[in-house]
Amino acid sequence: MAITSVKNLKEFSTANDRFEGAHTLCPGCAHSMIVRELMNCTDDNLVVTTNTGCLEVSTAVYPFTSWDTSWMHIGFENAASAAGGAEAMYKARKKKGTLKDNDAPVKFVAFGGDGSTFDIGFQWLSGAFERGHDFTYICLDNENYANTGGQRSSATPIGATTSTAQAGTHSYGKKEKKKDIVAIMAAHGAPYVAQLAPNKWKSMAKGFQKALETEGPCFINTVSPCCTEWRFDPKDTINITDLATDSLMFPIYEIIDGHELNILYRPKNVIPVEEYLAAQGRYKHLFKPEYRHVIDQIQKDVDEYWEMLQRREEARV
Amino acid sequence: MQDLKLCAQDNRGIHELEAGKDLMGWDEVTQGSVLPSFEGDASNIVHLKQEERCYSDFNSYTATVASWRVKKPVFNIDVCIDCQNCWVWCPDTSIISRDKQMLGIDYDHCKGCEVCVEVCPTNPKSLLMFAEQEELETALSQWPEKKKKEK
Numbered sequence: 001m002a003i004t005s006v007k008n009l010k011e012f013s014t015a016n017d018r019f020e021g022a023h024t025l026c027p028g029c030a031h032s033m034i035v036r037e038l039m040n041c042t043d044d045n046l047v048v049t050t051n052t053g054c055l056e057v058s059t060a061v062y063p064f065t066s067w068d069t070s071w072m073h074i075g076f077e078n079a080a081s082a083a084g085g086a087e088a089m090y091k092a093r094k095k096k097g098t099l100k101d102n103d104a105p106v107k108f109v110a111f112g113g114d115g116s117t118f119d120i121g122f123q124w125l126s127g128a129f130e131r132g133h134d135f136t137y138i139c140l141d142n143e144n145y146a147n148t149g150g151q152r153s154s155a156t157p158i159g160a161t162t163s164t165a166q167a168g169t170h171s172y173g174k175k176e177k178k179k180d181i182v183a184i185m186a187a188h189g190a191p192y193v194a195q196l197a198p199n200k201w202k203s204m205a206k207g208f209q210k211a212l213e214t215e216g217p218c219f220i221n222t223v224s225p226c227c228t229e230w231r232f233d234p235k236d237t238i239n240i241t242d243l244a245t246d247s248l249m250f251p252i253y254e255i256i257d258g259h260e261l262n263i264l265y266r267p268k269n270v271i272p273v274e275e276y277l278a279a280q281g282r283y284k285h286l287f288k289p290e291y292r293h294v295i296d297q298i299q300k301d302v303d304e305y306w307e308m309l310q311r312r313e314e315a316r317v
Numbered sequence: 318m319q320d321l322k323l324c325a326q327d328n329r330g331i332h333e334l335e336a337g338k339d340l341m342g343w344d345e346v347t348q349g350s351v352l353p354s355f356e357g358d359a360s361n362i363v364h365l366k367q368e369e370r371c372y373s374d375f376n377s378y379t380a381t382v383a384s385w386r387v388k389k390p391v392f393n394i395d396v397c398i399d400c401q402n403c404w405v406w407c408p409d410t411s412i413i414s415r416d417k418q419m420l421g422i423d424y425d426h427c428k429g430c431e432v433c434v435e436v437c438p439t440n441p442k443s444l445l446m447f448a449e450q451e452e453l454e455t456a457l458s459q460w461p462e463k464k465k466k467e468k
């Protein structure tokens with residue numbers, strides 16, 4: 001695989017972008033930061049599929065496309081099946097020698113939002129992983145169905161207000177905890193699974209490269225702060241991501257072959273989750289005295305999860 | 318220095334995003350539409366800089382979202398240390414970086430989100446927001462001095 005050097009940002013910046021501007025994602029949207037980084041970290045040909053969601057509707061506004069690679073959209077839920085199908089066809093044609101260029105390296109990548117990954121496209125995703133297609137699935141996790149106006153998904157954390165789990169006098173927002181998609185995908189026995197964040201550009205680029213290089217189905221959950229639904233100023237996308245990773249709301253780690261866990265980022269100063277929550281409008285109501293217990297609950301969950309990750313890393317099982 | 322005639326391809330930003338009135342409507346195209354991103358052979362795209370590529374009229378590179386902006390980032394090359402923070406985090410592929418050097422902003426695709434200003438580490442910043450209608454020279458003449466560290 002022809003990888004771009006990510007030794008430092010200067011070297012990385014010599015990559016020629018294959019994701020073009022004048023897409024219609026909101027100003028400051030993290031989806032495009034993540035997609036740009038994926039496309040810039042390799043020189044290989046890419047076949048990209050995308051589930052319905054903000055990324056898909058905003059980068060294929062007829063008659064325009066923002067993709068400088070082969071790109072395909074079919075439905076909300078089936079980017080994983082589409083990537084798997086394309087990969088199976090590629091393998092078969094390669095064997096028969098009927099490709100235009102039999103030696104050109106090709107990588108298969110599927111993008112999905114959290115709604116299409118955690119919920120509606122989960123069956124398709126799980127199936128493609130069970131069949132073992134050689135592709136990388138990247139979830140752009142903004143913790144809600146952003147493209148349709150911010151409904152709750154199973155990725156929405158407890159306490160966030162969404163259009164279908166609204167905070168008010170009788171509710172603190174979503175009642176249920178976030179689904180642990182990383183553990184679920186690791187349990188498929190996938191060779192490479194990780195959770196990465198755009199503020200830590202180097203670990204993200206390295207994780208992407210690892211996933212692309214690894215044979216078999218790889219899954220990466222990326223934190224994708226959504227200024228519109230999380231309610232923060234677009235200029236703060238990277239600042240919010242910093243708060244997310246430094247409060248350990250989004251720990252950065254990888255799981256190899258379903259069991260070998262490595263923590264990829266240890267904040268020097270872990271900040272209280274309160275600081276992360278306070279920076280976003282979707283958690284504003286939690287700072288009322290009657291909902292204070294939800295913040296305590298979130299902090300407790302985050303501490304326990306971090307403890308668990310560290311133990312698993314140490315145990316190497 | 319701000320007025321970068323970056324030998325960018327002539328067709329950058331030629332379309333309004335609402336364009337396509339002369340193209341087929343959604344109910345006229347065959348189900349499953351294919352938009353070629355480039356004219357001719359596209360196999361070597363990854364090794365070509367944007368200004369060396371043959372974009373087709375379907376590529377959003379030829380469209381502009383400049384009208385989304387109310388404020389614009391202005392670049393001051395005299396303070397820049399070429400760290401490339403702005404390049405890696407710009408969500409709109411609007412930082413023009415060539416051979417490890419930050420050269421300027423692609424105002425056809427920049428939406429004015431201000432992320433680049435936030436992540437710029439220099440003191441004073443090498444990127445600052447100004448009103449869209451501000452002349453670049455005027456903006457540069459108003460650049461703040463280095464800020465003293467607060468104790």
Ligand SMILES: Cc1ncc(C[n+]2csc(CCOP(=O)(O)OP(=O)(O)O)c2C)c(N)n1
Nearest residue numbers: 053054076113114115116144145146147148
């Ligand atoms: C089967 C199906 N159900 C619902 C929709 C409507 N729909 C389109 S985009 C979207 C939200 C996508 O949310 P997510 O996957 O999290 O991506 P995001 O927009 O947040 O990036 C929904 C519900 C659809 N297109 N197809």
Ligand code: SF4
Nearest residue numbers: 026029054146226228
């Ligand atoms: S709604 Fe959120 S995810 Fe969708 S384009 Fe806007 S910022 Fe990005």
Ligand code: SF4
Nearest residue numbers: 407427428430431433
């Ligand atoms: S304001 Fe936003 S879109 Fe414009 S160059 Fe800066 S980061 Fe890119």
Ligand code: SF4
Nearest residue numbers: 397398400401403437
């Ligand atoms: S972030 Fe600032 S210093 Fe770094 S390359 Fe951009 S303009 Fe220059």
Ligand SMILES: [Mg+2]
Nearest residue numbers: 113114144146
């Ligand atoms: Mg989402």
